[in-house]
Amino acid sequence: MQKRYVSIWFRHLLADWQLIRRPELAEVPFVFAAPDHGRMLITAVSPLAHNFGVETGMQSADAKAICPGLEILDDKPDRPLKLLRGLGEWCVRYSPFVAIDEFAMDGLLMDVSGCAHLWGGEREYLKEMVSRLKSKGYNVRLAFADTPGAAWAVSRFGTVTPLIPEGEHMEALLSLAPEALRLDTAVLLKLRKLGFYQIKSFIGMPRSVLRRRFGEEFLVRLAQALGTEQEVLQPLQVPVPFQERLSCLEPIKTRTGIELAITRLLEILCHRLQAEGKGLRRGVLTGYRLDGKVIQVTIGTSGATHSVSHLFKLFQLKIDQIKPGLGIELFVLEAPQVDDMVVPQEAIWTVKPGLDDQSVIRLLDKVAGKVGQEAIRRYLPATRYWPERSLKTANAVTEKRITDWNTDKPRPTELLRRPDPIEVMALIPDHPPKFFIYNGVQHYIVKADGPERIEREWWMDKGEHRDYYQVEDDLGQRYWLFRSGHYDGDQKYKWFIHGFFA
């Protein structure tokens, strides 16, 4: 299909924005200025101020001399970007692919291939966009063309028509000024000096000549406008392949309505997932409310699934968080994370239950929906000796351990999250304690094993090694104690309790 692009140029982006916020400025010429090398340089001009001859790049003092009633407002460097991002997100209603025009920072570029017919043709599509943006208060110029470059050029410099039919963008470009090609000022000056006032006067020249005179960048821009080179645009919202939308004739307010909407969306999405052999891992339901607010609920599954009933149950747990307000007019269900799914064969005999048992996976999804995925952990052995780091959490239910569990050294059944300091009496240099006091209770040690020395991972953290002892007191209670570091003269060593044995 022929690609089609729309370029939107906000002629006075900042000024229009300011006028929407402060309508009382309508009769006042104003400019935005930012400090630059100790003076105030004008960064944006309102239409009224422009009539007085004030231009961007002037010093604010000069501008004041030309236009006595000029109001000077402070500018922030990233304000146009923020505004464009907001406008771009609003424009997603016209096309899923909206990018910010990064050359001039005062417009948007949209890939609208296959979108225009939804509004009844390109002319109606353009009209709708212009009127909606105008009614919001933005003065815009739009153009429709086969390449982003051509659309950009026509929206800013075109004089005949904003609608360039398919395959005619080259003719439309011919009579435009070289500025329409998005070139550097230095190149533009050179072109002007050489007497090239229109694109047609140099477009037919050999590429080698052009490259020698104006550089590679110039050729790239020219090729992008003509469509011989693909221009890469960065979309504001990365399109999600698994996305379904359901717009409602009447805004939905009731729980039953929301449930119906979710079921409808899940049926379509799961059908697609099933056809492609995928399963959902994360699902996001977005509801666009009548009053412009957006509500979102997210679910996650521990294993890929495309079962409508199961996913519906997970969403059901979240329905209470959906506040419909005046009503929801559009539901969008996305699956930002999907996994390949092996469809299990129907088992004739019951297989052994295990972690990948469907009922277990469903249980975990349900629990994750209630208390969050981060509350559920499964541990695998890590190849490290430091007790706190000898485990790692598994990422998925199906993850298998790589190394064996280490059983040759005793490990306590209960491990304290942080070792607790204890007071001990012990013989030096390497004897286990005779007794220790923990939480105010004295324990007389009868039997002991050890020491087991565990060194710190010196490449990660500094500190003393630990000498672990497994001890049993006179009541038969078993503890895991350790001494941090060597004995030395100034008594800096310390004893800790780190766990309880069964």
Add this chain to the structure above:
Amino acid sequence: MDMKRDLIHKLQQNILMWQGYRPTVAASSEQIGLGVIESAFPGGVFPKRAIHEFITVFPEQAAASGGFIAGLLAVLMDGGAACVWVSTSRRLFPAALRAFNADPERIIFVDVKTEKDVLWIMEEALKCEGLAAVVAELNQLSLTASRRLQLAVEESGVTGFILRKEARKTAGSVTAARWQISPLPSNAEDGLPGLGFPRWQVELQKVRNGNPGSWILEWAGDAFVEVAPLQKENIWSEDRNRQIG
């Protein structure tokens, strides 16, 4: 008269069945590895379709109960089944379970903030037939909550363990058995220095339709072994409230 007695006996058997106990005939293959203790349960079978309550007052007892449960889990999870362990303040060190033959990687730990969540998750998990067992660490258990859990268990056949930290609040619950596991001095073989196998005083304080009792048990590396009671030597240290110095 004889008919009546037969009928009553049959009805009693039925009640036992509904409560999760199996008749002795099917029992031989369903040993849990507890040896003598199993005879304390009705029919001589460890009830798998039931809730077992473990009273732990001191952290040492909690550790001992953890080890004991791990030994039971090893049998219950035999064949690859999974287990869920729910807690608000878990200290269990999964790597240690391997020493009791249980496979730590098949235990799913859920750490939540409130006891209410623990109960909710335990009930949901007990309804899940794909699991072998569910362990929950709870401080309090009301009668209503324990009934709900028991109902969930009877439907699915998942074994439930509750580790209770506040023994003073042993208000009525409908659990099938109430245990208390306390550590005992170990005995190294042949008088070798160092620690022997973990040894516990296993008290079965309450068994529904069974006989409570107390035993000394040892985890002998790969199975529970019953030990004859030893002579206590130093009586003075029995006093837990002794002061320092």
